[in-house]
Amino acid sequence: MPWKEPGKGDKDPWNSGSQQPPDLDDVFKNVGSKVKSIFGGGSGGQASGGSGSGSGGLLPLILVLLVFWVGWDAVHIIDEAERGVVLRFGKYTRILPPGINLTLPRPIESLTKVNVSNVRSMENRGQMLTQDENIVDLNYSVQYRVSDAQQFLFRVRDPELTLKEAAESALRESVGTNGLDFILSGAGREVVGNETGRVLQETLDRYESGIQITKFNLESSTAPQQVLAAFEDVNKAREDRERFVEEAQVHVNSVVPEARGAAARITQEAEGYRDATIALATGEADRFDLLRREYAKAPEVTRKRMYLQTMENVLGRSRKVLLDVESSGNVLYLPLDQLGGGSSSPGNMPPIVTPENSAQQPADRGAPRSSSREGRR
Secondary structure, eight states: OOSEETTTEEOOTTOOTTOOOOOHHHHHHHHHHHHHHHTTOOOHHHHHHHHHHHHHHHHHHHHHHHHHHHHHHHEEEEOTTEEEEEEETTEEEEEEOSEEEEOOOTTTEEEEEEESSOOEEEEEEEEEEOTTSOEEEEEEEEEEEESOHHHHHHTSSOHHHHHHHHHHHHHHHHHTTSOHHHHHSHHHHHHHHHHHHHHHHHHHHHHTOOEEEEEEEEEEEEOOGGGHHHHHHHHHHHHHHHHHHHHHHHHHHHHHHHHHHHHHHHHHHHHHHHHHHHHHHHHHHHHHHHHHHHHHHOHHHHHHHHHHHHHHHHHHTOSOEEOOHHHHOSOOOOOHHHHTTOSOOGGGSOOEEOTTTTTTHHHHTTSOHHHHHHHHO
16 A cells, blocks of 8 residues: 555655654764763763763663673583583683583683593504514494593593594504414404503503593404405315314214223223122132031042042033943943934034944044944944
C-alpha cells in the first residue's frame, strides 16, 4: 500500500501527527559532543552540561559490560576427564580440578583445558636393520594418554612429534638386538613390542613429557618386497620342520609308553621266575634235609626206598620194555597205546628186549621197527 495516494492524505508510518523525524546532522553532533565530554573535551556551560549528561548515561553501561565480561571470563566449568592449566601473565601457577572454578579475567590469567582420560593413538611404519644385518619392514602403533597436563603443555615443544621420534628410536634399539627370524615370528613380535614399550616409557619420563604409554603394538613385521618370496619359502620350511617335530613327538609319546610297559612286564616276569626258582630251591633243600634226617635214622630202608624211586623215575621215561623170558615163558605183546586210543603210531612202540636178542640189538638198531615187530609176532 503506498504511503501517499491522491485524495487520501499523507500515510507515512514514520510520521504520525505533526512529529518530524530527527535530523541526522543533529544526531551526529550530539554523539560527538558526548564522546568529547567523556574524554575531557568541550568548553562552556553548554558543553559542561552535555558532558555531565553523557558520562551519566555511559558509565552504567560500561559497568554492566565490565561485570558481564568478568563473569564470562572468570568462571570455568571443567569436565571430569579434563584438567585446567592456569597461566598468570604467561607463567604457570596451578592446575584446576574438575568442577566449577574461578580465575582472574584475561589478560591477567588464562586457562587451557587438557583431556587426561582420553586414550590417543599414533601409527607409523619404517624399515629397520636387525642384529644379523637384515632389513625388516615394521608397522606399529602407540596408544597413550596424558598423565601430567603441565609437563604435556610446557616441557616439550611438540609432544606428538617427540613421541613419534622416541618410539622409532626405541624400536630401532630393540630390533637391532634381535635376529630377523625371531622378529618375524609371532612370539618375537610380542617380545620386541614389550621391550620397545618399556624403553619408550623410560625415554618419555626422562624428557618429562607428561605422556603415559598404555600399549605399544607391533602390528606386522615382514621382509622387504624384493626378497619376500624367499622369506615365504623359509617360513614354509620352518612350518614343515615344526610339523615334523610334532609328528615325531607324537610317535615318541606312543612308542615310549609301550616300551616302558614291555620293560615292566619283562621285569615282573623275571622277578616271578626268580621267586619261583628260589622257592623251588628252598623246597628241594628242605626235602633233602628231611631225607638226610631219615637216612640217619634208618640207612638201609632209606637207601632201598631211594633206589626204587630212582629206578621208577628212570624206567618210567624209557621207551624200552625189559622182560625176563626165562622165568615167564611165552611173551604176549599187546599194543596198549592203540587199544587205549593213544596218539602214538605203531612205529613209536618201544621194542621188547630179551636176553636172547640183547646181543643183537646194536646190529638191528638201524632196521625198521615194524619188521622186527612182525618177526616177533
